[in-house]
Amino acid sequence: xxxxxxxxxxxxxxxxxxxxxxxxxxxxxxxxxxxxxxxxxxxxxxxxxxxxxxxxxxxxxxxxxxxxxxxxxxxxxxxxxxxxxxxxxxxxxxxxxxxxxxxxxxxxxxxxxxxxxxxxxxxxxxxxxxxxxxxxxxxxxxxxxxxxxxxxxxxxxxxxxxxxxxxxxxxxxxxxxxxxxxxxxxxxxxxxxxxxxxxxxxxxxxxxxxxxxxxxxxxxxxxxxxxxxxxxxxxxxxxxxxxxxxxxxxxxxxxxxxxxxxxxxxxxxxxxxxxxxxxxxxxxxxxxxxxxxxxxxxxxxxxxxxxxxxxxxxxxxxxxxxxxxxxxxxxxxxxxxxxxxxxxxxxxxxxxxxxxxxxxxxxxxxxxxxxxxxxxxxxxxxxxxxxxxxxxxxxxxxxxxxxxxxxxxxxxxxxxxxxxxxxxxxxxxxxxxxxxxxx
Amino acid sequence: xxxxxxxxxxxxxxxxxxxxxxxxxxxxxxxxxxxxxxxxxxxxxxxxxxxxxxxxxxxxxxxxxxxxxxxxxxxxxxxxxxxxxxxxxxxxxxxxxxxxxxxxxxxxxxxxxxxxxxxxxxxxxxxxxxxxxxxxxxxxxxxxxxxxxxxxxxxxxxxxxxxxxxxxxxxxxxxxxxxxxxxxxxxxxxxxxxxxxxxxxxxxxxxxxxx
Numbered sequence: 001x002x003x004x005x006x007x008x009x010x011x012x013x014x015x016x017x018x019x020x021x022x023x024x025x026x027x028x029x030x031x032x033x034x035x036x037x038x039x040x041x042x043x044x045x046x047x048x049x050x051x052x053x054x055x056x057x058x059x060x061x062x063x064x065x066x067x068x069x070x071x072x073x074x075x076x077x078x079x080x081x082x083x084x085x086x087x088x089x090x091x092x093x094x095x096x097x098x099x100x101x102x103x104x105x106x107x108x109x110x111x112x113x114x115x116x117x118x119x120x121x122x123x124x125x126x127x128x129x130x131x132x133x134x135x136x137x138x139x140x141x142x143x144x145x146x147x148x149x150x151x152x153x154x155x156x157x158x159x160x161x162x163x164x165x166x167x168x169x170x171x172x173x174x175x176x177x178x179x180x181x182x183x184x185x186x187x188x189x190x191x192x193x194x195x196x197x198x199x200x201x202x203x204x205x206x207x208x209x210x211x212x213x214x215x216x217x218x219x220x221x222x223x224x225x226x227x228x229x230x231x232x233x234x235x236x237x238x239x240x241x242x243x244x245x246x247x248x249x250x251x252x253x254x255x256x257x258x259x260x261x262x263x264x265x266x267x268x269x270x271x272x273x274x275x276x277x278x279x280x281x282x283x284x285x286x287x288x289x290x291x292x293x294x295x296x297x298x299x300x301x302x303x304x305x306x307x308x309x310x311x312x313x314x315x316x317x318x319x320x321x322x323x324x325x326x327x328x329x330x331x332x333x334x335x336x337x338x339x340x341x342x343x344x345x346x347x348x349x350x351x352x353x354x355x356x357x358x359x360x361x362x363x364x365x366x367x368x369x370x371x372x373x374x375x376x377x378x379x380x381x382x383x384x385x386x387x388x389x390x391x392x393x394x395x396x397x398x399x400x401x402x403x404x405x406x407x408x409x410x411x412x413x414x415x416x417x418x419x420x421x422x423x424x425x426x427x428x429x430x431x432x433x434x435x436x437x438x439x
Numbered sequence: 440x441x442x443x444x445x446x447x448x449x450x451x452x453x454x455x456x457x458x459x460x461x462x463x464x465x466x467x468x469x470x471x472x473x474x475x476x477x478x479x480x481x482x483x484x485x486x487x488x489x490x491x492x493x494x495x496x497x498x499x500x501x502x503x504x505x506x507x508x509x510x511x512x513x514x515x516x517x518x519x520x521x522x523x524x525x526x527x528x529x530x531x532x533x534x535x536x537x538x539x540x541x542x543x544x545x546x547x548x549x550x551x552x553x554x555x556x557x558x559x560x561x562x563x564x565x566x567x568x569x570x571x572x573x574x575x576x577x578x579x580x581x582x583x584x585x586x587x588x589x590x591x592x593x594x595x596x597x598x599x600x601x602x603x604x605x606x607x608x609x610x611x612x613x614x615x616x617x618x619x620x621x622x623x624x625x626x627x628x629x630x631x632x633x634x635x636x637x638x639x640x641x642x643x644x645x646x647x648x649x650x
Contacts, residue, residue: 348625
C-alpha cells in the first residue's frame with residue numbers, strides 16, 4: 001500500500017499544490033507541493049539561506065505580530081516563550097526542537113521532518129539566535145531512516161556554512177509521554193524520558209540545569225517562514241485570532257489516513273468525509289464530539305474550547321458507523337494506562353482502573369457500578385500528576401461518557417450497535433517515512 | 440545553696456529532655472517509615488501523617504536543643520562547646536558523648552535539608568534523608584552509654600520497646616520495598632488486578648441473573 005493512496009483528496013484549505021512564497025493564502029506553506037522530500041539545494045533555491053537578524057531578540061517582534069502559537073498541542077504564544085528566554089539571566093539557554101510525537105494517531109511532525117527538514121532546521125537556528133543560544137538539539141523518536149536523513153541534512157548544512165550553531169540529534173524512546181517538555185529535558189540531560197514535577201519548568205531549569213527553550217518542530221518551521229515573509233504574510237492564512245496554517249493528521253471513516261496542511265478555521269467538514277458517528281478532536285488526550293455537531297464546527301480553538309475540545313496537535317478522526325465508540329475508546333484508554341510513567345499514584349493506580357471500568361462498559365450488560373466508578377475516578381485523577389497524562393485521559397473518558405451515552409444504554413440492555421470488531425483508532429505510530437510509501 | 444539546687448535542676452533537665460528526645464525521635468522514625476510506605480493512621484488522612492512526621496521532628500529538635508544546652512551549662516561535668524558538634528573531643532565520657540555529637544550533626548543535616556527541600560533536587564534530599572536510619576541507633580547507644588537511666592526499671596522497658604518498634608518498622612519497610620512493583624510495570628500490574636476484579640464482578644452478576 002502506498003501512502004499517497006491513503007491521502008485524502010485535496011479539498012478547500014487542504015494540501016493542494018501551490019507556491020509557499022507566492023500569494024499569502026496559498027497552501028501548502030510547510031510541505032512540498034509534491035510528496036518528495038526537499039533537499040538542501042531545492043530548499044535554498046526556493047527559500048534562500050536562513051535570514052539571520054544578526055543579534056538576539058530582533059526576530060521576536062515579528063513572531064509576536066504574526067501571532068504564531070505552539071503547534072505541539074498547547075497553542076501557547078511562541079513570542080512569549082522566546083521573550084522570556086531572551087530576557088532571562090545566567091548562562092545562555094539551550095534550544096531544542098521537539099519532534100517526538102508519541103501520539104500514535106499523529107504523524108504530522110514525522111511527515112514534516114521527512115519532507116521539509118530544512119525549514120525545521122532553519123527555524124531551530126533562528127529561534128536559537130533570537131534567544132542568544134548556541135546549544136541546539138533536535139529531539140525525535142528512534143527511527144533509523146529519519147535519523148539518518150536528518151543527520152545527513154545537518155552535516156550538509158554545516159558544510160554549506162548555513163548553521164550558526166551545531167545541531168545534536170537526541171533520540172527519544174517510543175513512549176507516549178517522551179515528548180512531554182520535562183521528560184524531554186530529562187532525556188536530553190542523559191536521564192530517562194520521564195515527566196518531572198514543575199516547578200522548575202524546563203524554561204527555568206532544563207537540560208543539564210540550564211534554561212531550555214522547547215519548541216515543536218512545526219512551530220519552528222512556521223517561524224522560519226515568518227522570518228522570511230513577515231507577519232502580514234503569515235496572517236494571510238487562518239483566522240484573526242488563530243492565524244496561519246497548521247498540519248493535521250486525518251483519520252477518515254473509510255480507514256484512510258494522511259497528513260494535510262490546512263488553515264486554522266477550516267471547517268472540519270472540509271477535512272473529514274462526513275457524516276460520521278462521532279469525531280475525535282485533538283487526539284488521545286482530546287475530546288469526542290457527536291458527528292452532527294462536528295460537521296458544523298471549524299478547526300479552531302475559538303469554536304472548540306467552549307465545547308471542552310481543542311485543536312491540540314491537529315488530530316481528527318471520523319468514527320465510522322459500524323464501530324462501537326465505547327470499545328474503541330476502551331482500547332485507547334487501556335493503551336494510555338499502560339503508557340503511564342508509573343510515577344504518580346493517581347495516574348498509575350487510577351488510569352488502569354478507568355481502563356478496566358471502560359472495558360466493562362464496552363462489554364455486554366456492564367455492572368452499573370462501572371459507570372459510577374468511571375465518573376468518580378475521572379474526577380480523582382485530574383490535576384494530580386507531574387504531567388497532564390491523567391488530565392488528558394480523564395478528558396477523553398468524560399467526552400466518551402457524554403457522546404456515547406446512547407451506546408452505554410444499549411450495552412446495558414445487552415446490545416451493541418457496532419457490527420465490525422476491527423480496531424479503527426491506531427495504537428502504534430506507523431509513520432510515512434518512505435518515499436515509496438508516500439508516492 | 441541555690442547554685443547547687445540550680446545545677447541539679449540542669450542535670451535533671453538534661454537527662455529528662457534526653458529521654459523525651461529519644462522517644463520523639465523514635466516516633467519520628469516510625470512515622471517516617473509510615474510516610475514512605477504511604478501508610479495511614481486510623482482517622483488521619485495521609486497528608487496528616489506526613490504533617491505529624493514533620494511537626495514531631497521539629498519538636499524533637501527543640502528537646503534535643505534543651506538537652507544539649509542544659510548539659511553544656513551544667514557545671515557538674517565539663518562539656519566544651521566544641522564537643523557539642525565535634526565528636527569524641529569531650530573531656531567527660533568522650534566516646535558516649537561523641538555519639539551524641541554525631542547524632543546531633545546528623546539531625547541538623549536532616550532538618551536543614553528538609554526545611555530547604557524546595558531548593559534541592561528530590562534525589563539529593565532523598566539520599567540525605569537515608570541518614571535518618573543512622574541517627575536513631577546512634578542516639579540510642581548514646582543514651583544507654585552516657586546515662587544509667589535507661590539501663591533499669593520502667594525506662595529500660597521503654598528503651599527495649601522503642602528498639603523493637605523501630606526494628607519491626609524497619610523490617611516492614613524492607614519487606615515492602617522488596618514487594619514493590621517496578622515503575623514501568625505498575626500500570627500493567629494495576630490493570631491486571633482491575634480486570635480480575637471486573638471478571639469476578641461479571642461472574643457474580645451472571646450468577647445473580649441465573650438465580
